[in-house]
Amino acid sequence: MAWKTLDDMDLAGKRVLTRVDINVPVENGKVTDATRIERIAPTVEHILSQGGIPVLIAHFGRPKGKVVLDMSLRIVLPALEAALGHKVGFVETLEGAENLTGEARAAEVLLLENIRFYPGEEANDPEFAARLAGLGDIYCNDAFSAAHRAHASTAGVAEHLPSCAGRLMQAELQALEAALGAPERPVVAVVGGAKVSTKLDLLGNLVDKVDHLVIGGGMANTFLAAQGLNVGASLCEHDMADTARQIMVKAGAAGCEILLPADVVVAREFAAGAENEVVPAHACPEDAMILDAGPQSVARVAAVLAKAKTLIWNGPLGAFEIAPFDTATNAAAQEAARLSREAGLISVAGGGDTVAALNQAGAAEDFTYISTAGGAFLEWMEGKTLPGVAALGG
Structure with missing residues (x-):
């Protein structure tokens, strides 16, 4: 395998920038199918168990580089906390992530607001990717479903940080290798x-x-x-x-x-x-x-x-x-x-x-x-x- 897994990384005391896919269906303000959220739990749990701090990056819908309140990730917080069994701190802006409040620092897991609110994400802007990388010590991609996109949070960040696959990404790649690789x-x-x-x-x-x-x-x-x-x-x-x-x-x-x-x-x-x-x-x-x-x-x-x-x-x-x-x-x-x-x-x-x-x-x-x-x-x-x-x- 050319890629590393979480087992190859020293996570203790590290901020682990973790790209996840929690783009789930929502009706009347509630998540109707939490499957994608539940599937990231093993990755988050492993990071926590090794003394790391998961900083989750995700998208929701297609806001096309603009702030669209109906596409805020805040709506998935209750389902995310239920699936992870941990308090999740919600960070509304990159500035907020760069200057965390005491309340955010106390949270076991952090979730950044919809990364597609920023035009630099889908453009894979190098400056934006570098700024994003500054939020973490290690990059973990657990969003295979977004891996066909060359975006800042799926590809650009990996150029700046030691990188690995999360548990879901690892399982997906191993399954596909077994089916088509060898x-x-x-x-x-x-x-x-x-x-x-x-x-x-x-x-x-x-x-x-x-x-x-x-x-x-x-x-x-x-x-x-x-x-x-x-x-x-x-x-x-x-x-x-x-x-x-x-x-x-x-x-x-x-x-x-x-x-x-x-x-x-x-x-x-x-x-x-x-x-x-x-x-x-x-x-x-x-x-x-x-x-x-x-x-x-x-x-x-x-x-x-x-x-x-x-x-x-x-x-x-x-x-x-x-x-x-x-x-x-x-x-x-x-x-x-x-x-x-x-x-x-x-x-x-x-x-x-x-x-x-x-x-x-x-x-x-x-x-x-x-x-x-x-x-x-x-x-x-x-x-x-x-x-x-x-x-x-x-």
Whole structure:
């Protein structure tokens, strides 16, 4: 590992500038999902246990370099104190952080106001990064979900201070390394979602890295159409047919098997409980939409998973938001969860729809690792260098 962890640092008596992601959903002035807040607790606890002083830096929303009172981090304080079990001192300005009051000094943990209130943050302004670095003795990045951004608090600060990954960042990087860096083979990737065009880089990278690539969701329709099959009124990017064929050729050359649906669930309307039928993938009626993979397709996915040692999952296999078109996603996810639980399958999943789909299937808890990082998770899977990770290797 090119990056250091908290275990490599002497934290005693040090101010540890800790970049976290506590950009959580809020309704009526209260945090509705504290998952991201809870996930930073091990990092904060370790710093405290070693005699360090955690100084938390975070963003909230997109204020674009201006003070927007509705995006103040003050709103997360109660949830943060509950998750950490410690008093958190709130510091409203950088000037305040540079000249702490007695009350702030007495707090066990400090939280700086929304770092994106400052234009120097997203611009990764060198002077701003240096000023930020002056608030700490050590820099710890525990926000993998912001690591694809080259901002002052994710990359710039690391040029000025001894740097390390926090516990959440460490777990994320180790999980991704196990899935794509040096995985146990065979490796299966499940990639779903609406459009091929949004996942071109991902597919292009994966066919060189995995043994089997399962393509589902609306993306699969584009690949079926590219093979000359009629997909009726289905969601399909017909203009991406040449690209889909190129991906299939590249996969063949790399020895990667692409699994497309062999049978599909079709309906005339996209509505809960809509009348539907299972037909072979080549027999979609002209007036129907493909909304899910069929049972034969699910059985093929299950057979591939049974032989796999590593699984990477991004995106659903069908229109999982509405029953019964969640059937294939639920069945495949539950099988992946069972194999993870009983057969030692290393299963790593990420992306917004993915997390929602796996939770809905009741499968999330048994996956080896579920990333909540969204864009950073996708960019890592695309083979891109993440500035926030690269900065830790200096």
